[in-house]
Amino acid sequence: MSFKIVVIGTSLGGFxxxxxxxxxxxxxxxxxxxxxxxxxxxxNKTLKELLQEHTDLPVREVEDKDEIVPGQIYLAPADYHLLVEPGYFTLSIDEPVSYARPSIDVLFESAADVYGERVIGVILTGANQDGKQGLKKVKALGGMTIVQEPTTAESSIMPGAAISAVAVDWILSLSEIAPLLVNLCHSIRN
Structure with missing residues (x-):
């Protein structure tokens, strides 16, 4: 089974x-x-440019109805929820969730609804509890869950909340996350 999407949520210290x-x-x-x-x-759009300096993979800020293409990095635009549909993204200006728009929960829950066990959810540093419900749904529908080890996070609140809410598959330091993603996404193909 190959994974269809990796969803990552972060807040304070996220860059x-x-x-x-x-x-x-x-x-x-x-x-x-x-x-x-x-x-x-x-x-402004500087987050995209700043992240692009650190990866050869193309980074883009999502526009409504963008197709989901392998090997691309998609950023939720400021002040829009990012939702996964079968094969594409949609944007929403619905009310903030956990005081946030974009909301990590909204992204994770929509990805889980569409791709179920073929989702990898990753929660990184952050100063609120957004993401724990979404990660719970990823796990409930059979997806993989990864959380940054809270003691290594700039703000441990978000990873701690996720760990307390979900039986997480992996709790890792930042340097261990990319190798695991590579292993998960490249070792099993069909």
């Missing part, structure tokens, strides 16, 4: 955490990666 994960992914990484990084709604 440096994402940098560490992305820099360690090979340029032939197959699975698409969708990222919710909490940021201010006035935030």
């Amino acid at each position: 440096s955490a994402l940098k560490t994960v992305l820099v360690n992914l090979p340029n032939d990484f197959q699975a698409p990666i969708a990222i919710v990084q909490h940021r201010h709604k006035e935030s």
Whole structure:
């Protein structure tokens, strides 16, 4: 079974955490990666450019109805929820969830609904509890769950909340996450 999508959620401290994960992914990484990084709604597009400096994989901010393509990194735009549909993304301006838009829960729950056991959910550093419900759904529908070891996070609240809510498959330091993703996404193909 191959994984259809990797979803990553992060908040406070997320840029440096994402940098560490992305820099360690090979340029032939197959699975698409969708990222919710909490940021201010006035935030400009610099996150995309900054992340692109640390990976050979193409990074893009999602536009409504973008096709989900393997080997691409997709960022939720500031102030929009990012949802997974079969084969494409949609954007929503529904109310914030856990005080956040984009919400990690919204991304993770929609990915789990569409791809079930073919989803890998990753929670990184963050200062609120967004993501724990979404990770719970990924796990409930048979997907893989990875959480950054809270003691290694800039803010341990988000990973700690996820660990307390979900029987997580892996709790890892940042440097261990990319090698595991490569192993999961490249070792089993069909």
